[in-house]
Amino acid sequence: MSQIFHPSTNTLARLSIFGAVFAAAALAFAAGIFARSSVATGVGVAVRQEVPFSHKHHVEGLGLDCRYCHTGVEESSFAGIPPTATCMNCHSQIWVDSPMLEPVRESFRTGDSLEWVRVHDLADFVYFNHSVHVAKGVGCSTCHGQVDEMPLMWKENSLYMEWCLDCHRQPEKFVRPRDEVFNMDWETPPNQLELGRHLVEQYDIENLLSCSTCHR
Amino acid sequence: MGIRFAAGAALVLALSGCYAQEMANQDRYEPLEASGLFEDGMASRQPIEGTVARGQLFEDDHLYRGTVAGQPATEFPFEITAEIMARGQERYQIFCTPCHDQLGTGAGIVVQRGFRRPSSLHVDRLRAAPPGYFFDVMTNGFGAMSSYASQVPAEDRWAIAAYIRALQLSQNANEADLAPEDLELLGAQR
Structure with a gap:
């Protein structure tokens, strides 16, 4: 053979x-x-919502502060999605005939919730608290990007653990003065490291790297 | 072989994806999440009517309703410090400037876009109004303005009322009221 x-x-x-x-x-x-990639993380992919709410129009165009609507962000773990009543503070008189806003008016009339699709949905095995990040000088735009330039909302960062750790390992690279947290025009200054080290000391910022800081 | 390998790799990727999703979305509700369990579709339940949560027994009429003996309070319920004034300024700028503008004249951006123009805070009627009046307007709304009680806690509403007083003073101050150093600053700017 x-x-x-x-x-x-x-x-x-x-x-x-x-x-x-x-x-x-x-x-x-x-x-x-x-x-x-964006396919897995959703970064940079605008999310379709029942009402095409534009942060660009409301923040950049009108100059509304983040906290006008996200009232919980300084006190609570959850920044808060505003109730329809907050929309109606202005939209009771503005754009009252707009078909785009009909779901908002309907929600206000009937008391039924507007159903927003969550853009930043952390995994359930992660503990996250907005208020402490705000209190320690982490700006809105550090994590959420230039929301004032987003006509529709998208995620600017993956929210992956490796991304969280970038800052948890070296907070001095990212923190800013507390009174600049909500400033969407804040730009990282040339002396960020110097400023950051100073703020880390001043605000008592710890490098929290223990597993149980977030996985509790 | 090539195809089978690619299919196997895709399956592994897909399975690991599913597994990650299961861990990421566990059987519990996040704040404001929807729920199929209840008729109104909300996971967060309204407390039973009349329920008072710990720390939320708002029985102090002066602090929480701005009234003393049924009348609008003429005094603030706590001492107004520089710190509270700064807080009031910050909160005023967040919640009030969209309509009332930075100065309180009522020409904010939302008014420019067609909202009914509110009264200037510098008219005689409002200069004479007691702090409790401003607190009441913020709490219960007035005219086209809706209640801000759910967006601004009571202490902050008082701080805003204090800042409104400061704004009013800023537009009606006499030279004689100013401290020498303020006059000097003013002179330098002229």
């Missing part, structure tokens, strides 16, 4: 054992790329 495989296939077999390592590495690399 003649040989099925030619002796040269031995080389092929050796090569494939060696190549399998690279194939596995390539697969892992591809998975890493995919996990960080």
Whole structure:
């Protein structure tokens, strides 16, 4: 009986054992790329809502402060989605015939909730508290990006653990004075590290890296 | 072989995705989340009528309703310090400037876009009004203005009332009322 495989296939077999390592590495690399892509994270993908609310119009255009609507952000873990009544503070008289705002008026008339699709949805195994971040000088735009330039809301950052840790490891790179937290025009100053180190000391900011800080 | 391998890899990726989702969305509600359990579709339940949560027994008429013996309070329920004044300024700028503008003349951006123009805070009627009056307007609304009680806690409403007093003073101050250093500052700016 003649040989099925030619002796040269031995080389092929050796090569494939060696190549399998690279194939596995390539697969892992591809998975890493995919996990960080917008498809998986939703970063930069505008979310369709029942009412196409524009932060750009309300914040950049009208100059409303974040806290006019997100009233809980300084005191609570949850920044808060405003009740329809807050919309109606102005829209009782402005754009009253706009069909785009009919769901808002209907919600106000009937008491039924507007159903917003959550854009920043942290995994349930993560504890997060807005108020402490605000109190320690983490600006809105540090995590949420230039919301004042977003006609529809999207996520600016992945909210992945590696992203949280960027700041938890080196808060001095990101913190700003408390009275600038809600300033959407804040730009990282050239002396950020110097300012940051000073603020870290002044605000008693700890590098909280224990697992149970967030996974409690 | 190639196709089978690719399919296997896709399956692994998809499964790991599902698993991550299951951990990420556990069987509990987040604030304001929708729920199929209740008729109104809300996971957050309204407290039974008449329920008083700890720390929310608002029985101090002066602090929480701005009245003393049924009349609008003529005094603030706590001492107005520089700190409270700064808080009032900040809260005024967040919640009031959209209509009343920075100065209180009633030409804010929302008014410019068509909202009914509120009275200037510098008219005689409002200069003579007691602090409790402003507190009442913020709490219960007035004319086209809705209640701000749910957006601004009572202490902050008083701080805003104090800041309104300061704004009013700023538009009606006499030179004689100013301290020498303020006059000097003013002279330098002229």
